[in-house]
Amino acid sequence: MSKFIEELREAIINGDREEAEAITKKALESNIDPQVLIQEAGSKAMDIVGQRFNDFEIFLPDLTLAADAMKGSVGLIIEKLKETGGGGEDSVANIVLGTCFGDMHDIGKNLVSVLMATAGMQVHDIGVDVKVKDFIQKAEEVDAKIIAMSSLLSTSLPFMEDLIRILKEKNLRDKYYVIVGGGPVTPEFAVEIGADAYGRSAVDAREICKQLLSSGKKPPFEKPVILGDLKTN
Ligand code: B12
Structure with a gap:
């Protein structure tokens, strides 16, 4: 597993938005597939956080911080996807x-x-x-x-x-x-x-x-x- 994925997962779980954004930027610069980053780092981190919340290991403020870190990371990924994915000019529906x-x-x-x-x-x-x-x-x-x-x-x-x-x-x-x-x-x-x-x-x-x-x-x-x-x- 790429070190970025592991580090990003950790930063999101810890609710550290600044760190999550910094790692996301570096990962995107290294041309990692944004969808792999979402799936393997972001979504996995959210699953872990959700499970801990369910098991009463963490509480709503921790969940909120993790979500905020995830939002920061996803925001940067969305920008990247918009840059590379084309626009809505030939909209089909x-x-x-x-x-x-x-x-x-x-x-x-x-x-x-x-x-x-x-x-x-x-x-x-x-x-x-x-x-x-x-x-x-x-x-x-x-x-x-x-x-x-x-x-x-x-x-x-x-x-x-x-x-x-x-x-x-x-x-x-x-x-x-x-x-x-x-x-x-x-x-x-x-x-x-x-x-x-x-x-x-x-x-x-x-x-x-x-x-x-x-x-x-x-x-x-x-x-x-x-x-x-x-x-x-
Ligand atoms: C982050 C989070 C929050 C954040 C939300 C921040 C935000 N702006 O979204 C905050 C802290 C605010 C929050 C609040 C609450 N949460 Co919450 N939360 C989560 C958590 C940890 C992650 C969700 C997430 O963002 N995942 C990452 C994204 C990328 O994945 P995703 O949302 O699943 O979306 C993907 C797919 O599902 C799919 N998809 C999504 N939509 C659609 C639509 C279509 C058409 C298609 C085809 C696909 C598709 O594509 C997406 C990308 O691949 C989940 C646990 C989990 N693992 O899901 C709990 C979870 C969803 N929350 C839960 C709960 C209970 C709550 C609260 C009630 C807690 C409370 N006691 O107050 C409140 C509810 C507030 C409300 N009224 O909505 C429960 C829900 C249980 C249930 N089944 O009902 C979960 C499952 C936690 C748990 N294990 O108990 N939460």
């Missing part, structure tokens, strides 16, 4: 993206947003704590093709199901592909609620959008497109 109501987690969603944008998609990131009606309102307003919902909290998962139910009630279900992702979301859950796709990571999210848009099929899909196995990713 409008995508409305947000974190579900009640949930303030946005680090993963922001990565999803940037990776979609670097693939030339027009992303309308409507932030965190987004009500179902606001996802739909925005999708109607911008004539979106895809509604992408992120959730890290189990308590916010029912809003994904609500969105699909309300789209059906409004006769809008065949207008939007609905894709879901985030920590507690599973492929089984995506099947259960009738989503069109599930992705484990931000890279999967980007690939899913490409697949849906080139499928030539209207939503809803009988079976969701599933990318990123929980066991291998």
